[in-house]
Amino acid sequence: GENVEQHPSTLSVQEGDSAVIKCTYSDSASNYFPWYKQELGKRPQLIIDIRSNVGEKKDQRIAVTLNKTAKHFSLHITETQPEDSAVYFCAASIQGFQKLVFGTGTRLLVSP
Amino acid sequence: KAGVTQTPRYLIKTRGQQVTLSCSPISGHRSVSWYQQTPGQGLQFLFEYFSETQRNKGNFPGRFSGRQFSNSRSEMNVSTLELGDSALYLCASSYTGAATNEKLFFGSGTQLSVL
Numbered sequence: 001g002e003n004v005e006q007h008p009s010t011l012s013v014q015e016g017d018s019a020v021i022k023c024t025y026s027d028s029a030s031n032y033f034p035w036y037k038q039e040l041g042k043r044p045q046l047i048i049d050i051r052s053n054v055g056e057k058k059d060q061r062i063a064v065t066l067n068k069t070a071k072h073f074s075l076h077i078t079e080t081q082p083e084d085s086a087v088y089f090c091a092a093s094i095q096g097f098q099k100l101v102f103g104t105g106t107r108l109l110v111s112p
Numbered sequence: 113k114a115g116v117t118q119t120p121r122y123l124i125k126t127r128g129q130q131v132t133l134s135c136s137p138i139s140g141h142r143s144v145s146w147y148q149q150t151p152g153q154g155l156q157f158l159f160e161y162f163s164e165t166q167r168n169k170g171n172f173p174g175r176f177s178g179r180q181f182s183n184s185r186s187e188m189n190v191s192t193l194e195l196g197d198s199a200l201y202l203c204a205s206s207y208t209g210a211a212t213n214e215k216l217f218f219g220s221g222t223q224l225s226v227l
Contacts (some may be wrong), residue, residue, distance in 0.1 A: 001171075034216065043202065043218040044155070089155060098145070098209050099168045100216070102155040
């Protein structure tokens with residue numbers, strides 16, 4: 001079955017720096033890759049997603065890149081702010097939302 | 113539009129008991145999926161329902177079961193609870209679970225503690 005590896009497990013940056021989180025998936029048939037942000041005690045919130053027919057997608061300070069050949073995708077956050085501090089999860093899916101396989105999460109800490 | 117609603121928010125049970133968790137999807141959403149979140153294992157897929165039918169199932173024992181009603185509301189049941197079942201159980205919904213332009217929205221979860 002699909003397996004998703006996520007690195008790093010923790011990431012500390014200074015406010016204004018950029019943060020990059022990387023994920024690798026195993027099943028080349030995966031075609032949907034969402035990223036979720038989960039603040040302490042709250043539900044996971046979709047922040048950006050990308051599908052396999054697109055190489056890059058941007059939304060203000062957040063961008064996701066996908067390399068299908070290498071089977072990895074990355075989340076880029078620029079000009080980080082303290083409110084970006086949270087756990088970020090990547091996921092991959094072959095069948096739309098019928099079954100998302102999540103990475104183990106990255107705890108991002110942005111220090112003022 | 114109301115979000116995905118899960119009840120109860122917190123639950124404490126003892127080993128051997130059974131528990132039923134409820135999920136009401138966003139209005140109009142017909143696909144409901146369930147995930148177990150633990151500090152050690154992260155988010156793991158349990159099962160997904162669409163039009164009262166289970167379409168996909170994760171690698172969990174048969175003690176974990178679910179169902180979906182005609183109004184798309186879903187319940188999951190865990191029988192013969194074990195200590196390791198302590199987790200946050202998250203429900204998520206989308207319109208069909210298959211269209212290329214859909215989004216998946218999560219509820220706030222039910223925190224289950226097994227003593």
